[in-house]
Amino acid sequence: MNEAQIAELFIRAAEADRKLPNTAKPAAMKAMNVGYVHDRADMNQWFEEDKKAANWAWLDPKNLRNTTNDMGIWAAAMEVIKLCPSETQRRALWAWARSEAGGKAFAKWCKSEEGISRQLGNYRKDTAILQIARAFDRKPLQHNENTDEADFTNHPEIEDKRSIIGVWRPEESKPVCGFDGALQDFSWAEAQNARRREREARRKAA
Incomplete structure (x- = not known):
């Protein structure tokens, strides 16, 4: 996963989180607000x-319940974080994701909850995303606690073959400047036969 995909994952998880109940069980009902059903005479006076x-209010995503896929995304984000x-940094990332999903503004959260500036909050959020991206980019079960270094490649398991890949050519390729023209049609069998004839001679x- 790259950084953009990680950010999108947490935004979608925050959208699902906003639909979750605040308690383990629903609160006891004290009063019921019975919605008024408009008849055709009322609706005839409305604008189009x-x-x-x-007619389409029931399809508003804010009014829909979480699907199984939404809960899977939410659970995945909780593991990835x-x-x-x-x-x-985790708190800043989650607060930013909730603000992007329609929750409390991130700048307001930084000031009221953490007592920091928006710039510092953005730095913590970006650092959290970068840490997660680097964790996905590392080799599994090897130096998981180490981050990438600028002087080294991210994928040394293929970079150490660069010298081999650089000189390898397919059979149909043409020799460069003719310096290896004699090697293009080289045959080990013919070479072995020539050496055997030399030994016999x-x-x-003698």
Whole structure:
């Protein structure tokens, strides 16, 4: 996963989180607000935009319940966020995702909850995403606690073959400047036969 995909994952997880109940069980009902059903006479006085909004209000994503896929994304985000070792950076990332999903503004959260500036909050959020991206980019079960270094490649398991790949050519390729033209049609069988004939000639001469 790259950084953009990680950010999108947390935004979608925050959207699902906003639909979750705040408690383990629903609160006891104290009063019921019975919605008023408009008849055709009422709706005839409405504008066309109001009629369309009323007809399709039940399809508003904010009013729909979480699907199995939404809960899977939410659970995946809760596991992925563990890859960031800093608690402050994890909080900043989740607060930013909730603000992108329609929750509390990120700048307001930084000031009221953390007592920091928006710039520092963005730095913590970006660092958390970078830490997660680096965790996905590392080799599994090998130096998982180490981050990438600028002087080294991200994928050394293929970079160490660069010298071999650079000189390899397919059979149909043409020799460069003719310096290896003699090697293009080289045959090990013919070379072995030539060496055997030389040995037999030396043996007869002796």
